[in-house]
Amino acid sequence: MRAEIIAVGSELLLGQITNTNAKFISARLAEIGIDAYYQTVVGDNPDRLEEVIDIAQNRADLIIFSGGLGPTKDDLTKETIAKKLNGSLEMNIEALTSIEEYFNRTGRVMTENNKKQALVLADSMVLINRNGMAPGMAIEKKGLHYILLPGPPHELEPMFEKEAIPYLLGALGKQEVIASKVLKFYGIGEAELEFRVQSVLEKQSNPTVAPLASPDSVILRLTAKASSIEEAYKLIDPVEKEIRSLVGEFIYGTDDDTLSSKAAELLMKNQLTLAAAESLTAGRFMAELANEPGISASLKGGVVVYNEQTKMEQLGIHKALLEEHGVVSPECAAALARNVKQKFGSDIGIGLTGAAGPDPHDGKPMGTVWIGLALKDDEVKTFKLNLSGTRNANRSRAAQFALYYLINEISSYE
DSSP: OEEEEEEEOHHHHTTSSOOHHHHHHHHHHHHTTOEEEEEEEEOSOHHHHHHHHHHHHTTOSEEEEESOOSSSTTOOHHHHHHHHTTOOEEEOHHHHHHHHHHHHHHTOOOOGGGGGGGEEETTOEEEOOSSSSSOEEEEEETTEEEEEEOSSHHHHHHHIIIIIHHHHHHHHTOOOEEEEEEEEEOSSOHHHHHHHTHHHHHTOOSSEEEEEEETTEEEEEEEEEESSHHHHHHHHHHHHHHHHHHHGGGEEEETTOOHHHHHHHHHHHTTOOEEEEESTTTTHHHHHHHTSTTGGGTEEEEEEOOSHHHHHHHHOOOHHHHHHHOSSSHHHHHHHHHHHHHHHTOSEEEEEEEOOSSSOBTTBOTTEEEEEEEOTTSOEEEEEEEOOSOHHHHHHHHHHHHHHHHHHHHHTTO
16 A cells, blocks of 8 residues: 655644654554655645645555644635545534533633534544544545544544554454554663664564654654554563663653653652752753642652752752852752752752853853752762753753653662
């Protein structure tokens, strides 16, 4: 089966957003043996979309559309496709009910144009949207398969995994099931990770191993085909063990884990409490952790101590320590962690200090960061970072590294 991916949206052509959907869809198609020969981007214009469909129909067996299923007048993907296929649109009651329930639940007024999202191609297979409003569709006409997906990645990706891939496997006449496991890494770059697991990548067949980069981690996706889910995971297991033997020290989680969710999970599982003293991150570390439900059982509190005077007044950091070592130092990070732990009576204290930029701070170059961890046995550890991003990127990465070091330390308790 030859596929073409058509992304619909003027915002893509204007450079306002990046077309990450095509990358995701192409990778997942490759895993089930479908070749994506072409990727096309077209604006929100029905005439140009028709032209693109004409071209795709002559060179593909499968055409996958992303975007243009929303409630506004410029969302014209399904209307245009219905016209090209000499078909019609009909209201899907399940989708309409789901949309109405969303507005009732959130207390918002549902305008009439929102009903447009529940329209689907007549005689199509409806792909359920569990993360948004507009459902997707799959339909076959004259030997060609058409799949329509919403544009937002957080809606498109799970819909493609859970709904579109089973449809495609059926269209291909394949009886296999596909299982994937994601290993998430921090503290190692994509290039270094690929180099260190090269022996695994060179011999991959089933399962396949795909390195990917994301904003907050590096990822290896292990994907296996088998006659059952259980058999697929049996194929994945030895490959995962081999990867862990090579680079296990950088793995912080799997699948849907994030740095904050994994840190929260470990804190709550081990019944540990935490307090934070933040200088350069100004609350970002605590804000990341506070994203996780139930974290109030572990996060006792913290302070933002952005200048020397506040460090001394709020946490009792000795002036002599700051004068001798400076605020961007392991001594300061350790004192922040130790004193905030004592102030809040927590099991663990964490302190973050550094030079975010754009200028040097305290005689230290931009990107110099020290993280202190005061542990439950009164041991204090410090970690140095030499970051090279923009000011705010450095602040975000410092908070993420703090979560990563926290995960590593708590994991050693288990």
